[in-house]
Amino acid sequence: MEYAQTACLGGGVIGASWAALFLASGRSVAMFDPDPQVEKHVRDYIRTAWPTMTELGLTEHGNPDAIRFCTTAAQAVEGADFIQENVPERLPIKHATFAEIEPALKPGAIIASSASGLTLSQMQGGWSDPARFVLGHPFNPPHLIPLVEVLGNDRTDPAALSGAENFYTAIGKVTIRLHKEKNGHVANRLQAAIWREAISLVVEGVASVEDVDKAVWAGPGLRWAAMGPTMLFNLGAGEGGLKAFCDHFADTFNGWWDDLGQVRLNDEVAGILIEGVNEEAHGENHAELSARRDALITAMQKAMAGLR
Template sequence: MGRWIDRVGVVGTGLIGASWAACFLAQGLDVVATDPAPGAEERLRRQVDRAWPVLAELGLAAGASPDRIRFEPDLEAAVAEVDFVQESGPEREEVKRETFRRLDAATAPDVLLASSTSGLMPSLFQAGCRHPGRVLVGHPFNPPHLIPLVEVVGGRETAPEAIEEAMEFYARIGKRPIHIRMELIGHVANRLQNALYREAYHLVKIGAVSVSEVDAAIAHGPGLRWALMGPCLLQHLGGGEGGIRHALDHLGPFKEAAWADLGTPKLDEDLKDKLAAGMDEAMREVDREAMLRERDALMVALLKAKAAAGHLP
């Protein structure tokens, strides 16, 4: 472990893999990408080109260039000489297991093998590897070329040194890695998101609010604060001089009553129809591509503002 990382292998070049490739390129790294899907190289290069202006606005590392990417259809050839592998293939256990078996056989034993999986546990696909100690999860948030968070999760056989090296690498390329100390379905951030989704869907199902009103309740309310700091720190600041302890003592009974009243909806056809119809109505007169460009521009502005702030975590 501990080798300097200059060349990254990107395995799987769909939405997440291509975004990772753009991120690595913007940090001045060489990228060797592979994907068996027809037309994968063309789609990859198109997505990198699309992301590049935003990455340039955020700031490129010395030597960064989209020309430093090479596409290699053969997986073993693609990763034969890389220093780090970021896998972003299909979210199916049997596919992950076979992919990591091949990656383990084709790479040097000290090359970290990280998966972007959003829900699978690394122990499930490190078992068939000769060197399972270097296999872990490095789960990004979409789009990885913009969102800093990376969740680093080890499996039963992952070496502590591999976790440390992965954390250092992701931090070096401008990410905000967090170490999740146990294997959980969905890791941590997705579990937090899903807790919110569950209640949002419940409120739509019972007719308390519309789909667009659920979104407004977050985007124009707590979401603005959540973009700056996490829920525990926000509650600590909201507790005044007494901090989070005062807030918990004061609001604890209300929180417990609210928890007891939360819904447990089923994603049946009726609920899926309501959610889809609500989004169709909300997007009826919206230019999707223009919205995505606006989202990215606002994200860049927010990232710059947070980077310039001296006291935000």
């Protein structure tokens, strides 16, 4: 099995989710996190995630116990073929971690960072030789959401970039390759744009938090789960395709874009959203909402399996 021995640095929600997926694929995992409670947290997370991954057909070759917990980051990466880094998104912490593990790396190992708020070039400053270091940014939770955004640059070994893509594909992920750095990468920027307008509609009193959320999941969100917006609009004008759609709707979209809201996420706005989302929860607690989210995602993934 290619890249059979893996490591996860950081055992928070993202790191635990990655570890669960790596284990499900039949790989071993070495985990490091300085939190003394990390082993309990990660094992509990894996135990909870395993039935869902089994339902998705991801655990046929997996062993949830093929994980060991290490006392240092350097110890965790020894012998590892693929390392997923998930430490806090503060550059000094990233750089210190990279400086510690670099001398302990197996030749040819690939190191991928889950970072969402830092750029690859910023993080490369922590390496003497960043050739085997790539961005491998997931969407939360990684064991359920297929997307991984992969990025290298002129300091990256092309074999590390293609190797990361091959590894992610082998464990059931869907990768996109970024051709240049952009703060927030691709998916987070799309998400941020939608959320900004969602907040604006609430703040302007157009609709409640619950109804704006409902407008997404019961409307375009359902289509977006099948295809992206540009391809959907290509289909929206019939045989005329995207050219006919643009010819017909250019003025409409230009008018909407000119009118999109400009909001800031300050204390007042956050308070409005918190009140709205608490009403939307209808008494369900965090664990119940998370379980419902995961069940819905699982059902959608199963329904789409084999159709792409």
